[in-house]
Amino acid sequence: MNIIDKISLIAEKDDLNKRIDVFLASELDYTRSYLKKLILEGLVIVNGSIIKPNYKLKENDVVNVTIPEAEKIDIIPENIPLDIIYEDNDIIVVNKPKGMVVHPAPGNYSGTLVNALLYHCKNLSGINGELRPGIVHRLDKDTSGVMVVAKNDKAHINLSNQIKERTILKKYIAIVEGVIKDDEGKIEAPIGRHPIDRKKMAITNDGRYALTLYKVLERYKNNSFIEATIKTGRTHQIRVHMAYIGHPIVGDEVYGFKKQKFNLLGQALHSRLLGLIHPAKNIYMEFEAPIPYYFEKLINILKNK
Incomplete structure (x- = not known):
């Protein structure tokens, strides 16, 4: 087989x-x-x-x-530019651009972050299989920002344990629909596969525990600029949780408004900061990805409305 x-x-x-x-x-x-x-x-x-x-x-x-295997796989290293924030023998931290898929999947075996990493790095951890070398955690295709990748199995296990124990710090920024009244809050609601549409996630009784903390950074006429800290790492967590409280992320065509005002090609969600214990050095390190241009452009539009 x-x-x-x-x-x-x-x-x-x-x-x-x-x-x-x-x-x-x-x-x-x-x-x-x-x-x-x-x-x-x-x-x-x-x-x-x-x-x-x-x-x-x-x-x-x-x-x-x-x-x-359902079809022959050939994951080819591709010379795709990488925005590298930090790199050593154990980890590589990158600023993933909006629109890039993290790892290959059936029907999509090129142009991914993994294709780029395989060209850049000689070695990546193999724990998560042939399609996900080095991938410890993921960002959605249209979510930009900081990600850590493991270069060896020892680093991968260490980082996976930190994620499991919820000690890794993950802070995102997002532009959401509507004006949030409270300066800060928390969303505690279980997330699982949507009972009908298997490509979507939803708040479900038999879902897995999920906790998102948020605070409002700025308010506009019809929108809010927020920081979200996730204590769990569920698929589409911030997108599902913000939609659940009636403030979906701008540009989110899956969980957001059917009619979008801005031509964003995906949600305004950016992984801004990642804090972790280095798997070999055993010291706490924080990595930041600057606010991308598309995000700043949207903020300027909202400020001038």
């Missing part, structure tokens, strides 16, 4: 007693029926053992999923 990808996940406290197929469907971009097929074929391993689709998770269960 040829393998397309290997994915490793760790069950958290709020995943306790969830069926394995439900858990995987909430985490991965595959249907529940396809994931059940993988389980029955012995391609889902929990703590080193083959399990059944009705297996119920325990906290800290290590779940390894093998995705068999």
Whole structure:
């Protein structure tokens, strides 16, 4: 059997007693029926053992999923410019541009951050499989900003543990619809796959715990400029949470208004700051990505309205 990808996940406290197929469907971009097929074929391993689709998770269960190849993969290193914030033998920190996909996926094997990294770096960690070398965490295609990538497996494990323990600091900035009255607040609502549209996320009762803190930096006539700090790293977390409280992100065509006033080609969301313990040096480091031009342009438009 040829393998397309290997994915490793760790069950958290709020995943306790969830069926394995439900858990995987909430985490991965595959249907529940396809994931059940993988389980029955012995391609889902929990703590080193083959399990059944009705297996119920325990906290800290290590779940390894093998995705068999559906088509031949050839991830080619590409000479795509990288905005490198910091680099050493263990990590590389980049400022990902808006519009760039982080890693290859079926039907999209070129032009990604991984293609660029493979050209720039001789070695990247292999823990997350062939399609996601070095990728410890992701940013959405149209979210710009700071990201850390692991150059070796030891660094990858260390950074993954920091993410799991929620000790990594992640601060974003966003322009949202409407004027938020409170200067700051928190959104605590579980996020899972949308029950109908599997490409979307939603607030669901059986979703995973998610916490977003926000504060208003500036108010405009019909919009607010905010800073959001995420304490958990759920897919589309800030986008889903801000939409949930009635203030979706400007430009977000998935969770935001159907009619967008500004031609942004994606949400006005930027990963501004990332703070972590260096996996080898064992010192705290912070990395910042400057506000991109498209973001500053939008702020100037709103200020002059």
